[in-house]
Amino acid sequence: MKRVGYVSHPSSLAHEMPAGHPERADRIRAIDEQLARSGLTDELIEHSPEPASFETVELAHDASLVRLLRDLDEQGGGRVDLDTSMGPHSLDAALRATQGAVDATRNVLAGEWDAAFSCMRPPGHHARPRIPMGFCLINHVAVAARWAVRHGGARRVAIIDWDAHHGNGTQDIFWDDPDVLYVSLHQYPWYPGTGDATERGEGGAFRTTLNVPLPAETAEDAYERALGELIEPAVGAFDPDLIFISAGFDAHHADPLCMMRLAAGAYYRFTQRVASWGRGPVCVLEGGYDLAGLSRSSAATVSALLELDEPAGVESAELGRLPGTTEAAAWIERVAELR
Numbered sequence: 001m002k003r004v005g006y007v008s009h010p011s012s013l014a015h016e017m018p019a020g021h022p023e024r025a026d027r028i029r030a031i032d033e034q035l036a037r038s039g040l041t042d043e044l045i046e047h048s049p050e051p052a053s054f055e056t057v058e059l060a061h062d063a064s065l066v067r068l069l070r071d072l073d074e075q076g077g078g079r080v081d082l083d084t085s086m087g088p089h090s091l092d093a094a095l096r097a098t099q100g101a102v103d104a105t106r107n108v109l110a111g112e113w114d115a116a117f118s119c120m121r122p123p124g125h126h127a128r129p130r131i132p133m134g135f136c137l138i139n140h141v142a143v144a145a146r147w148a149v150r151h152g153g154a155r156r157v158a159i160i161d162w163d164a165h166h167g168n169g170t171q172d173i174f175w176d177d178p179d180v181l182y183v184s185l186h187q188y189p190w191y192p193g194t195g196d197a198t199e200r201g202e203g204g205a206f207r208t209t210l211n212v213p214l215p216a217e218t219a220e221d222a223y224e225r226a227l228g229e230l231i232e233p234a235v236g237a238f239d240p241d242l243i244f245i246s247a248g249f250d251a252h253h254a255d256p257l258c259m260m261r262l263a264a265g266a267y268y269r270f271t272q273r274v275a276s277w278g279r280g281p282v283c284v285l286e287g288g289y290d291l292a293g294l295s296r297s298s299a300a301t302v303s304a305l306l307e308l309d310e311p312a313g314v315e316s317a318e319l320g321r322l323p324g325t326t327e328a329a330a331w332i333e334r335v336a337e338l339r
């Protein structure tokens, strides 16, 4: 069995959003409970991170973002944008989630762990260089990717973002950085509006951004085709020293915010595939708002990281492939033509 780190901290439960917000502490509780029920908790190497320093955050963000978060924290919290806010414990939670992703990166690059799952909140992939956005305060996976290249001895790293929303923050941060391949599979057009296939990075980083926009109702067969025909060759040509997954689970069919058609078992198969491409993966939790779908999909992902024969504790109805729209095939061909 593989050595898989599981990064968590109680601060993820203390970060409060307004009542009724889908990005809530129960998400973390649901995943923890599912992993325990599935007998996975005992197979994982637990790790509890300290808060990241502001210097670490600034590997991927402007100092102005840090100032904004500190100012709001000193006021006991406040609203960041229409659907993002901070409470009195939010900055600590976000900083620990960032350091958790960095610690996981360090441990995998050092060969102490084979892979990792950082199960913390708030999520990160919408946080842009200068501004928090879309439930996200700090872009954890982006900070960890930068850390890997600047301090971890990696020459190049790849981020595979399968959250159903486009990771606009991660794209912005690495737009002109040739050392980081950013790949996103996402519902389109959808929040936050970015992620067209023509967005491919610029300058020396042209073609190190790979967007695979997909129509609503896309199912596993089209995801598999995109992973096999577009993303696997791109990652192979890029030859990264470490692979990250921006692991959002809101493409699950039951998710209330998105309209994709994946069952939990899809994430087991996707993780197996990505794990075969290189070192890692370091998985960093992003979205996923149906508690049952989120927690089963997380258990399926962790099962694949551990190289179990099948997803532990995921019922048979969630193991198969759902039918979806046939439109996705033409969308994938369009991305292929642009490569």
Ligand SMILES: [Zn+2]
Residues within 6 Å of the ligand: 163, 164, 165, 248, 250, 286, 287, 288
């Ligand atoms: Zn999302």
